[in-house]
Amino acid sequence: MAKPxxxxxxxxxxxxxxxxxEIAVIGGGQLARMMQxxxxxxxxxxxxxxxxxxxxxxxxxxxxxCGDYTDADTLRAAADGTAAITFDHEHVPGxxxxxxxxxxxxxxxxxxxxxxAQDKSRMRTKMDELGIPVPRYDVVTTPAELDAFASRSxxxxxxxxxxxxxxxxxxxWTVNTSGEAEELFSMVASKxxxxxxAEERVxxxxxxxxxxxxxxxxxxxxxxxxxxxxxxxxxxxxxxPAPGVTTTLADTADRMAVTIADALDVSGIMAVxxxxxxxxxxxxxxxxxxPHNTGHWTIDGAQTSQFENHLRAVLDExxxxxxxxxxxxxxxxxxxxxxxxxxxxxxxxxxxEPGARIHLYGKSVKPGRKLGHVTVCGEDAEHLRTxxxxxxxxxxxxxQTGAKQ
Amino acid sequence: MAKPxxxxxxxxxxxxxxxxxEIAVIGGGQLARMMQxxxxxxxxxxxxxxxxxxxxxxxxxxxxxCGDYTDADTLRAAADGTAAITFDHEHVPGxxxxxxxxxxxxxxxxxxxxxxAQDKSRMRTKMDELGIPVPRYDVVTTPAELDAFASRSxxxxxxxxxxxxxxxxxxxWTVNTSGEAEELFSMVASKxxxxxxAEERVxxxxxxxxxxxxxxxxxxxxxxxxxxxxxxxxxxxxxxPAPGVTTTLADTADRMAVTIADALDVSGIMAVxxxxxxxxxxxxxxxxxxPHNTGHWTIDGAQTSQFENHLRAVLDExxxxxxxxxxxxxxxxxxxxxxxxxxxxxxxxxxxEPGARIHLYGKSVKPGRKLGHVTVCGEDAEHLRTxxxxxxxxxxxxxQTGAKQ
Numbered sequence: 033m034a035k036p037x038x039x040x041x042x043x044x045x046x047x048x049x050x051x052x053x054e055i056a057v058i059g060g061g062q063l064a065r066m067m068q069x070x071x072x073x074x075x076x077x078x079x080x081x082x083x084x085x086x087x088x089x090x091x092x093x094x095x096x097x098c099g100d101y102t103d104a105d106t107l108r109a110a111a112d113g114t115a116a117i118t119f120d121h122e123h124v125p126g127x128x129x130x131x132x133x134x135x136x137x138x139x140x141x142x143x144x145x146x147x148x149a150q151d152k153s154r155m156r157t158k159m160d161e162l163g164i165p166v167p168r169y170d171v172v173t174t175p176a177e178l179d180a181f182a183s184r185s186x187x188x189x190x191x192x193x194x195x196x197x198x199x200x201x202x203x204x205w206t207v208n209t210s211g212e213a214e215e216l217f218s219m220v221a222s223k224x225x226x227x228x229x230a231e232e233r234v235x236x237x238x239x240x241x242x243x244x245x246x247x248x249x250x251x252x253x254x255x256x257x258x259x260x261x262x263x264x265x266x267x268x269x270x271x272x273p274a275p276g277v278t279t280t281l282a283d284t285a286d287r288m289a290v291t292i293a294d295a296l297d298v299s300g301i302m303a304v305x306x307x308x309x310x311x312x313x314x315x316x317x318x319x320x321x322x323p324h325n326t327g328h329w330t331i332d333g334a335q336t337s338q339f340e341n342h343l344r345a346v347l348d349e350x351x352x353x354x355x356x357x358x359x360x361x362x363x364x365x366x367x368x369x370x371x372x373x374x375x376x377x378x379x380x381x382x383x384x385e386p387g388a389r390i391h392l393y394g395k396s397v398k399p400g401r402k403l404g405h406v407t408v409c410g411e412d413a414e415h416l417r418t419x420x421x422x423x424x425x426x427x428x429x430x431x432q433t434g435a436k437q
Numbered sequence: 438m439a440k441p442x443x444x445x446x447x448x449x450x451x452x453x454x455x456x457x458x459e460i461a462v463i464g465g466g467q468l469a470r471m472m473q474x475x476x477x478x479x480x481x482x483x484x485x486x487x488x489x490x491x492x493x494x495x496x497x498x499x500x501x502x503c504g505d506y507t508d509a510d511t512l513r514a515a516a517d518g519t520a521a522i523t524f525d526h527e528h529v530p531g532x533x534x535x536x537x538x539x540x541x542x543x544x545x546x547x548x549x550x551x552x553x554a555q556d557k558s559r560m561r562t563k564m565d566e567l568g569i570p571v572p573r574y575d576v577v578t579t580p581a582e583l584d585a586f587a588s589r590s591x592x593x594x595x596x597x598x599x600x601x602x603x604x605x606x607x608x609x610w611t612v613n614t615s616g617e618a619e620e621l622f623s624m625v626a627s628k629x630x631x632x633x634x635a636e637e638r639v640x641x642x643x644x645x646x647x648x649x650x651x652x653x654x655x656x657x658x659x660x661x662x663x664x665x666x667x668x669x670x671x672x673x674x675x676x677x678p679a680p681g682v683t684t685t686l687a688d689t690a691d692r693m694a695v696t697i698a699d700a701l702d703v704s705g706i707m708a709v710x711x712x713x714x715x716x717x718x719x720x721x722x723x724x725x726x727x728p729h730n731t732g733h734w735t736i737d738g739a740q741t742s743q744f745e746n747h748l749r750a751v752l753d754e755x756x757x758x759x760x761x762x763x764x765x766x767x768x769x770x771x772x773x774x775x776x777x778x779x780x781x782x783x784x785x786x787x788x789x790e791p792g793a794r795i796h797l798y799g800k801s802v803k804p805g806r807k808l809g810h811v812t813v814c815g816e817d818a819e820h821l822r823t824x825x826x827x828x829x830x831x832x833x834x835x836x837q838t839g840a841k842q
Contacts, residue, residue, distance in 0.1 A: 049491045049496075049799055049800060049801045050777065050778050050780075050801075052778075052780040052781075065477065066478075068474075068477060068497075069473075069474040069477060069478060072470065072473060072474060072497040073471075073474060073736075073795070073796050073797070074780070074783060074795055074796075074797060075779060075780040075783075075797030075798075075799055075809070076780065086454045091454070091477075092473075092477040092499070093499075094497070094498075094499040331478075335792065335814075344787075349783055349784040349787060350784055350787035350788050350791060351791075352787070352791065352792070353791060353792050357762045357763065357814075358762065372455065373455050373457075374480060375455075375457040375479070375480040375481065376457075378479060378480075378754055379754040379755055382749075382754060382755035382757070383755050386755060386756075386757065386758060387740065387757070387758050390478070390479055391478050391479075392478070392479060392480030393480075394454055394480055395454060396454045396455075404480075409740075409762075
């Protein structure tokens with residue numbers, strides 16, 4: 033109860049508020065956008081280098097620069113005066129990153145780490161060095177080399193991947209015959225500098241992912257291993273934790289993440305995408321050094337979100353606990369579909385699924401484009417998948433029955 | 438695994454992104470600031486009328502206007518083109534609110550509801566009408582009237598409160614003798630329009646609070662009853678749910694909140710502050726019609742935060758589930774103390790309490806001013822209080838031992 037106090041006085045806010053150091057985020061997509069919620073809670077300040085003024089992050093972060101992340105002067109303008117530079121994507125050319133680092137800017141992750149997320153060929157070579165299993169692979173420059181790789185690795189079909197620049201199923205092809213290989217080479221290999229990677233087509237049971245947050249000073253935390261369900265090369269669903277993962281398998285995945293993060297001196301979040309093969313092995317498929325689609329569930333389902341731990345790691349502050357806050361979380365992506373006005377569908381989605389945690393990225397609608405995600409937390413993975421899909425489907429393709437709460 | 442797809446193409450973001458309707462928030466304090474995290478996740482847009490450009494919400498919400506919320510033109514400028522107007526505080530004069538409503542603006546809550554949060558005298562009269570128990574009270578205009586009230590309500594000490602404008606212990610006095618009453622009257626009653634309320638000094642066991650979110654269309658959800666611990670009239674700690682509350686008491690509190698919200702046609706969040714008397718009754722002490730300090734724990738400890746449910750209610754969209762995500766959450770406020778640079782203390786606070794959920798408001802430091810809060814979620818209330826206080830203490834008054842993670 034109130035004790036004696038002075039009379040009500042209007043509080044002035046005109047005093048100087050100390051401004052905390054800024055973090056530059058290169059890239060203005062949904063990952064940068066989702067960093068803003070923990071940043072504003074924690075009193076961190078972000079400055080974004082976005083592609084356009086209506087990019088997802090530029091809509092919600094006042095301090096943004098619009099420009100080209102492949103331009104050295106633009107990058108420097110974004111970085112100047114910030115405490116550290118981090119990334120929404122891996123597309124900044126390595127030579128520019130090395131130049132920035134050489135000029136004394138603090139990059140987290142740094143260029144030496146990032147190259148392994150930028151180049152699948154270098155990544156696989158590094159995994160070989162570390163004794164971390166990857167699918168059988170080789171760099172191929174001609175159809176004949178591909179044929180040779182096929183004959184020593186179980187024959188066609190094979191996967192062909194561009195070493196650099198692929199994402200969300202782009203830059204990846206299945207090649208079924210020697211003839212298809214010739215066709216693909218004539219299409220792709222003519223691009224200057226294109227390095228092609230041939231890879232065995234792995235017999236896998238499912239795809240898993242493990243996220244690690246690592247501080248520059250070396251401390252790290254890992255999140256529970258999740259199952260990632262892909263459709264047309266795009267991650268569309270994540271089940272956290274992955275159902276039926278044995279302690280042994282979880283420990284192995286966890287150890288792989290720590291080994292890789294330490295060996296590559298990663299700072300910030302790294303996602304390790306894995307194949308669980310039909311014979312029970314784990315092979316590393318991809319590395320991403322930034323918050324990752326397979327970690328979006330952590331916003332609603334873990335004690336500390338990947339976005340918060342990324343920022344904490346970037347500033348070399350202690351990392352938060354990663355334990356789930358409910359037994360199972362399921363995340364389903366909202367892709368571009370029939371709905372043009374996604375915020376207008378929130379009410380219908382909540383009407384159908386009151387527990388749906390909705391996240392919209394403020395992007396214009398294109399078929400198949402990632403526009404948002406829905407997370408549902410609870411007990412039973414299959415039931416949660418149904419519920420999350422229903423809500424995501426309403427946001428994506430509309431609502432039929434017209435009923436209201 | 439990736440299936441055949443087109444080559445990597447750079448995605449252009451130049452298409453028009455549909456802009457969702459805006460919500461105007463009057464007041465740029467920490468409550469408006471904390472609305473921004475759910476707003477950006479949900480694809481809602483906020484526009485803030487802040488006192489100054491460095492007000493907590495103005496720092497993180499790009500679309501802000503700086504100006505005086507007691508000026509009709511400024512209010513209209515903030516409101517124009519928005520879907521609804523809501524509030525960070527209750528200080529906008531009622532006549533201005535009624536004018537805005539009369540001009541067709543959508544106020545949530547509306548002026549008819551808000552008057553009961555703005556004026557303690559009207560609120561108590563209304564509670565009497567509704568049969569909701571409040572402490573014995575009367576409006577007093579002279580020391581003689583106060584003496585008369587004292588003699589019919591158990592004598593001194595008594596509480597004196599200004600009917601309007603008090604908060605955080607301001608505008609509240611304990612009066613121990615008839616002589617003190619004269620002194621206070623000479624100081625306060627001379628202010629034009631000041632209405633003074635005399636109130637019995639309630640023998641209470643503790644203070645409780647219940648939060649309700651209500652849609653204009655009438656649906657509502659309540660949060661678990663919490664215990665609120667005050668120091669010098671400022672809420673400093675909240676334990677959620679309140680330890681040892683019987684189902685009967687919880688149901689009573691819950692019913693009171695629903696009855697009041699329905700009768701007053703509240704939209705958005707309403708906090709009902711309660712005394713639990715030593716003889717086991719619940720008395721309404723205060724109403725607030727906005728997100729409230731006793732609900733900050735919901736950001737980290739409930740399935741839907743009070744800030745999210747406030748915005749959902751303001752837009753008349755379905756409300757989210759309010760169940761806790763862990764058995765107990767404890768929130769401790771960070772007040773102005775010896776530390777000037779609070780963000781600089783995060784690392785030390787996390788080093789001491791890795792699970793501390795830190796929230797900083799970006800305010801300049803003044804003794805006793807609310808600058809942030811810490812929430813810790815877990816099992817045991819007393820243990821959590823110790824942990825949350827430790828983290829809040831480090832943010833507030835500094836760190837002694839110098840150890841690092």
